[in-house]
Amino acid sequence: MRMVDIIAKKRNNEELTKEEIEFFIKDYMSEKIPDYQVSALMMAIYYQGMTSSETAILTQAMVESGDQIDLSSIKGHKVDKHSTGGVGDKTTFIVAPLVAAAGIPVAKMSGRGLGHTGGTIDKLEAIPGFRVELTNDEFLSTVNEHKLAVVGQTGNLAPADKKLYALRDVTATVDSIPLIASSIMSKKIASGADSIVLDVKTGSGAFMKTLEDSKALAHEMVSIGNNLGRNTVAVISDMNQPLGYEIGNANEIKEAVEVLQGKKVNDLRTLGLELSAHMTILAGIYSTYEEAIKALEELIDNGSALEAFKGFIKAQGGDISVIDDLSKLPQANFEIEVKAKSTGFVHEIDAESVGVAAMYLGAGRATKDDQINHSVGITLTKKIGDKVEDGEVIAILHADKEDVTDVVDKMLQAYTIEDKQAVPNKMIYEVIR
Numbered sequence: 402m403r404m405v406d407i408i409a410k411k412r413n414n415e416e417l418t419k420e421e422i423e424f425f426i427k428d429y430m431s432e433k434i435p436d437y438q439v440s441a442l443m444m445a446i447y448y449q450g451m452t453s454s455e456t457a458i459l460t461q462a463m464v465e466s467g468d469q470i471d472l473s474s475i476k477g478h479k480v481d482k483h484s485t486g487g488v489g490d491k492t493t494f495i496v497a498p499l500v501a502a503a504g505i506p507v508a509k510m511s512g513r514g515l516g517h518t519g520g521t522i523d524k525l526e527a528i529p530g531f532r533v534e535l536t537n538d539e540f541l542s543t544v545n546e547h548k549l550a551v552v553g554q555t556g557n558l559a560p561a562d563k564k565l566y567a568l569r570d571v572t573a574t575v576d577s578i579p580l581i582a583s584s585i586m587s588k589k590i591a592s593g594a595d596s597i598v599l600d601v602k603t604g605s606g607a608f609m610k611t612l613e614d615s616k617a618l619a620h621e622m623v624s625i626g627n628n629l630g631r632n633t634v635a636v637i638s639d640m641n642q643p644l645g646y647e648i649g650n651a652n653e654i655k656e657a658v659e660v661l662q663g664k665k666v667n668d669l670r671t672l673g674l675e676l677s678a679h680m681t682i683l684a685g686i687y688s689t690y691e692e693a694i695k696a697l698e699e700l701i702d703n704g705s706a707l708e709a710f711k712g713f714i715k716a717q718g719g720d721i722s723v724i725d726d727l728s729k730l731p732q733a734n735f736e737i738e739v740k741a742k743s744t745g746f747v748h749e750i751d752a753e754s755v756g757v758a759a760m761y762l763g764a765g766r767a768t769k770d771d772q773i774n775h776s777v778g779i780t781l782t783k784k785i786g787d788k789v790e791d792g793e794v795i796a797i798l799h800a801d802k803e804d805v806t807d808v809v810d811k812m813l814q815a816y817t818i819e820d821k822q823a824v825p826n827k828m829i830y831e832v833i834r
């Protein structure tokens with residue numbers, strides 16, 4: 402088999418066979434095929450696309466390029482949740498303990514943040530003592546005992562994806578739906594869950610800016626999951642403004658705990674319940690959506706979800722006294738108010754700009770080697786649809802330095818305030834099975 406023939410075949414919009422896809426991944430990994438030929442193939446795929454069958458085969462080949470996590474010693478049906486990334490997205494801290502309280506084992510591997518979106522692992526490290534690195538045995542026994550563990554991704558999950566992604570990044574071929582879908586799903590499939598719920602964000606702060614693209618990505622990922630024997634459901638959710646009111650690390654943990662304590666942070670609670678409902682239905686715990694939502698609300702109201710959160714934080718070395726007294730979480734030295742420059746209604750809050758503003762404060766990384774400051778972040782005090790008076794506080798910056806004029810400017814740019822009343826976006830656009 403010759404790589405040049407595979408490139409020509411895809412360039413001519415013909416379907417690649419299983420043997421051809423497996424050959425190119427295997428020989429690329431063993432460096433028998435050079436970057437320039439794989440770049441040409443990525444560009445051919447970018448223009449010609451891939452069939453569902455090709456995409457599933459590519460995903461499986463990437464899964465087989467590295468470790469596959471064996472969760473078989475964990476009792477019960479394992480369900481994973483994955484978000485395509487957003488600003489203020491702390492749903493994992495609500496969904497994971499909530500479904501664990503419903504009886505589903507959650508063995509979660511999460512990433513660190515880069516750029517305008519934060520990472521689950523970074524946020525958890527805001528809790529003093531919390532260990533994100535567990536041995537394999539500790540990971541499995543924590544899930545068996547507490548129904549929940551969250552650890553950092555191991556280095557060798559889908560290495561072919563890592564290599565291909567680095568190449569796509571410098572050859573303008575990231576934005577291809579089959580390539581994005583296979584990239585995300587290869588890591589999820591290798592992580593070993595039986596079923597997967599995907600939170601596909603759509604809007605200004607999301608990877609996919611339009612509903613049409615988000616739906617296409619969701620369909621492709623659901624098709625891959627189902628083709629590879631994992632029941633998969635995708636929820637398309639709004640990311641036209643940050644999720645909830647808090648953006649950062651310690652403050653996002655605080656907001657998630659408040660939801661677990663029963664606080665009704667509308668968008669966040671709605672999304673947390675929605676994702677949890679699909680996870681519990683996939684696991685066979687509840688049979689209808691209505692039954693699931695009602696039961697999950699009860700698990701919040703009776704404190705079970707909060708207990709599940711505390712149990713796993715303690716099991717991973719975290720100080721749970723900070724959960725009982727949230728003021729013990731890392732606190733920044735200064736609170737700086739961002740004040741509106743006009744009167745009207747909030748029409749837009751550009752989530753990406755808010756994410757970048759939080760990164761400027763030190764809550765996120767501009768480069769892989771940057772250190773996170775867990776105490777800094779942003780609290781929004783106004784969201785889409787809210788009335789604002791000239792000079793009224795629209796956001797509070799939690800900063801470790803007094804002069805944050807650049808961040809204040811960024812926040813003012815993020816807000817669009819207009820005269821007429823605005824209608825907030827709906828939170829859930831569609832569920833794709």
Ligand code: URA
Pocket residue numbers: 566575580581582584585608
């Ligand atoms: N995230 C991924 O993991 N892969 C992509 O290709 C794009 C976003």
